Amino acid sequence: MPEEPCQCPDCQRFYREHDRLIRENPTLRQQQELSWAALQSFRTLAGRVLEDLQKTQPEGETALAAAASSASGPVEAGDQEAMAQALADLENINAHLFSIEALMERIFDVRVPEAVEQKFRELAGELAPDPLNADRLRLNRLLHQTPDLPG
Numbered sequence: 581m582p583e584e585p586c587q588c589p590d591c592q593r594f595y596r597e598h599d600r601l602i603r604e605n606p607t608l609r610q611q612q613e614l615s616w617a618a619l620q621s622f623r624t625l626a627g628r629v630l631e632d633l634q635k636t637q638p639e640g641e642t643a644l645a646a647a648a649s650s651a652s653g654p655v656e657a658g659d660q661e662a663m664a665q666a667l668a669d670l671e672n673i674n675a676h677l678f679s680i681e682a683l684m685e686r687i688f689d690v691r692v693p694e695a696v697e698q699k700f701r702e703l704a705g706e707l708a709p710d711p712l713n714a715d716r717l718r719l720n721r722l723l724h725q726t727p728d729l730p731g
């Protein structure tokens with residue numbers, strides 16, 4: 581028997597979101613557009629935040645040097661270190677997003693015939709059926725009924 585998928589609130593939210601994205605974007609074309617929009621919005625926002633934060637950082641000075649040279653107390657020095665780490669992390673994220681974009685462009689060049697898109701729609705309906713669909717509700721009720729005990 582396959583292992584039951586985790587049912588913690590985070591995972592359940594993920595399953596719901598996963599299924600919703602399939603249900604609402606049931607073709608290759610729509611999945612391409614969805615992923616592209618998600619990537620671009622991530623890049624735009626993260627890039628802009630990084631740019632804005634970098635403006636507030638002291639020019640040509642590492643956070644540690646800035647902390648050492650400032651007359652501020654240890655609390656503020658710790659804050660500056662955390663900020664320098666966050667900036668480095670954001671720079672990494674943006675570099676990775678840039679690489680992902682280059683890879684995604686190849687995926688997005690692909691166009692498939694309508695028959696293949698129809699196959700996408702068909703399997704999307706199987707993988708992520710509408711939770712409010714009458715058949716699904718009936719099936720759920722059946723699955724949650726306790727089986728009759730023999731005798």
Ligand SMILES: [Zn+2]
Pocket residue numbers: 586587588589590591592
């Ligand atoms: Zn979980």
